[in-house]
Amino acid sequence: MRNKKSTSPILMLDAPERNADLHFASGFWAPDPLIFLATATRGFLCVSALEQGRALAHAKAEPKRRLRIVTAEDLRLRGKRRRSLSEWAVALLRQEGIRRVDVPATFPLAVARRLEARGIAVRVATERLFPARAVKTADELKKITESQVAAVAAMRAAIGCLRAAKIDSGGCLRRGRRRLTSEDVKQVIHATLLAHNTWCRDVIVAGGAQAADPHDRGHGPLRAGEAIVLDIFPQHMGHGYWGDLTRTVVRGKASPALKRRYAAVKAAQVAALAAIRPGAACAKVHGAAAATLSQRGFVTEVRDGQPVGFIHSTGHGVGLEIHEAPALAPVAGRLQRGNVVTVEPGLYDPRMGGIRIEDTVAVVRGGWKILEPCPHGFEV
C-alpha cells in the first residue's frame, strides 16, 4: 500500500492519541508515548508494563502484519534505560538486526539524534507512511458515520434552540429571561454529543462578524438577522474516528444580500458534489466550487488586511484525524473509492459575516454518498 521509495522499516514514537498513523498501524489508542515498528510482515508495539494488559486486549496491526507486544522487560533493559523510549527503540532495532529506519516528518529530533549516535540511519519519509488510511474499510465508514450521526443530532438540537429563542426589542435572542449566547448553544451541542459518546472541544457557534474569521469559535449574545455558523466536528470517545458538519442559519429574517450569499454557497456545494467520483482530480472539485462563487460575483481577495470571499479550500478527508488526506484543494491527486471527504464551501466578509455549508460524504462507485443526512435551510 506504500509508495515504493524505501523498503526500510517504519519507526514511530509518539502517543497514539496524538498520532493517527500510530493509532492506525497498531490499532491501539493510548494517551502515553510508545513505540511502533513496522517491517514488511510484522508490527512491534513497545509499551510500558502498565499498558501491557490493555495492549494485549486491544491492539491489532493491519491485516498484513503480525503483531508482537514488547515491554522494557522483554528488551532486557535495566535501570535508567528502562525509562527511556530512545533506549527501547535502540534495543528493539538491535534485536531485529535493523540498521536503517524511515520515520515521519514529526519524529522527535532528540530521539533521531540518539538513534544516529548508536549507528542507526534515520530517513524522514516524504511520502505518506500509511496511504491506506485515506481509503476507508466498511468498518471505518461505520465508525465515521457514528460520529456523523452524533453531529447531526447535535445540529438539530442547536438549531432547535435557536428556533425556540425569542427576539427582544434590541434584536438579541432570548431564552426565557436571559440573552441567548454562543456559549449557551455550545452547551446544548456538547450535551448532545456526550450522549452519543463523542466530544468536540472546539465547536463553533459564531454569529455576524465573528464568523468571518473561520478560526473564531464564537462568544457572547446572538442576534436576530445575522448569519450564525454552527460547525460541529465530534470525535468518538470509544474508537477515535471523527465526523464533521456545518450549517449556517439566521434567526428571523435574512437580508436579501445574505440570502444571495447563502444561495451561492449552496450552489457551490452542489457543484463540488457533482464533480465528486472515483478518479476525479481533487483540484477540479475545488475548482467547481470556486468557479460557482466567482461566477456569481463573489471575489476572493485581501481587503484592509483581512481575507474576504472563499478563503479556504473546499474540503478535507476525515477519519482518525479531523483533517487528513485527500484535500479538496488546488493540489495534485485524485479521489478514490472509499475516501471520506467534507464538502464545505463558504463566503466570508467582516461586514456581512460568514456562511459555510458542510456535509461529509464517502466516495462511491460513480459518485458519492452522504454519511448521514442533515436538513438544510437558512432562516429559522
Add this chain to the structure above:
Amino acid sequence: MRNKKSTSPILMLDAPERNADLHFASGFWAPDPLIFLATATRGFLCVSALEQGRALAHAKAEPKRRLRIVTAEDLRLRGKRRRSLSEWAVALLRQEGIRRVDVPATFPLAVARRLEARGIAVRVATERLFPARAVKTADELKKITESQVAAVAAMRAAIGCLRAAKIDSGGCLRRGRRRLTSEDVKQVIHATLLAHNTWCRDVIVAGGAQAADPHDRGHGPLRAGEAIVLDIFPQHMGHGYWGDLTRTVVRGKASPALKRRYAAVKAAQVAALAAIRPGAACAKVHGAAAATLSQRGFVTEVRDGQPVGFIHSTGHGVGLEIHEAPALAPVAGRLQRGNVVTVEPGLYDPRMGGIRIEDTVAVVRGGWKILEPCPHGFEV
C-alpha cells in the same frame, strides 16, 4: 529563569494545544501549528493570516519579552513557501540575523533538517525551556483552582450517583431497572464538567480488578463491595489549565482487607503531605508515602507478570499539562513555593482491585494548601 547552558534563542514549531511550552511562552491557544521564537527580550509569534486576528486579541508573551505577531505576508514569502512552516522559520531567523537556535526534544526532525540545510545550527535543549512554568503565578493558581472546583463538583455528583444506587440480589448496582455501569457514572461526570466549562476525555471509573491496572478506564456493570476508583482530571476549555482529583469508594460494605488497604493509602497521603514544603526534596515526599505503605506490610513487586503494590510515583505537577514538573518520585529536585502537585499514593492487586486517593495542592510558605477540598470516605 532558564538554566545558563545556552544563550541561543528558543525556536518552537507546534500547535499550542499540543505544546504547553508554546502556549505558555506565547499566551496563545490554537489548534493549528505555528512558530514561536523567543530571544532574550522579544517573542515572535508566526501565524497564518487566518489566525492573525485571534493572535492580536489573545496572545501575550511572558512579561519579560515584547511580543510581535508575524504572518507569511510580513516575511514576504511567495508561492509554495507561504504554506511551509519551515520556510517561515528560515525567513524569520534570517530577518533577525539568527544562525543558531535551541529547540525542544520533540522538535520535528524534518524541520530541523531543513533548517540545518539552510545553515542554521539546531541544538536540542536538555534543560527545561521554561522552568518558570513549574512556579505558578496567582493568576495561574486561580485558573487551576477553577478546574479543580469542576473536578470536585463532578466527584460529588458521581459519588451521589453510586450512593443512590440499589444493590440487587446478584450484588450489582442498579439505577431504576437498569444495572449501573462505569459508563453511566462517567456520563454524570462529563455532564457536570461541561457545566463548568471543562472536559476530561479519559475520566476513570473502574471497579474491582479493572482498577488494579492504572491505565484501565473502567467499563461495564459496577458491583457492591468492590473498590471503585474515580479519577477526574478536567482541562478548562477557556484557558487550558488542568485539575486532578481521585477518590476510591465502596458501595455497601467493604471487606476488612479492603479497609486496611484504604487506611494505609490514606496514611501514605497524610505522610506525603506532611513532607511537603518549599525546599523539600521531591524524592523524600515520595519516600514518605512509600515507607508508610511498606511499614504496613504492603509489598511492591511484579507477581505473575503484573506489578502489584504501590506501582506508580506519589504525584506530579499540574498546570498547562496534566503531567508536568515537579515529579514527586525518586528523582532529583526540590519543591518550590508556587508549585502545584498532586499527592496520590495507591495500592493495586488484581485480586483486591485498586485504591488511590489524590488531592491537588499548592506549595506555600511552610507547607501546602489544598486547592479545593473534596470530602474523603470509603463506604458510601
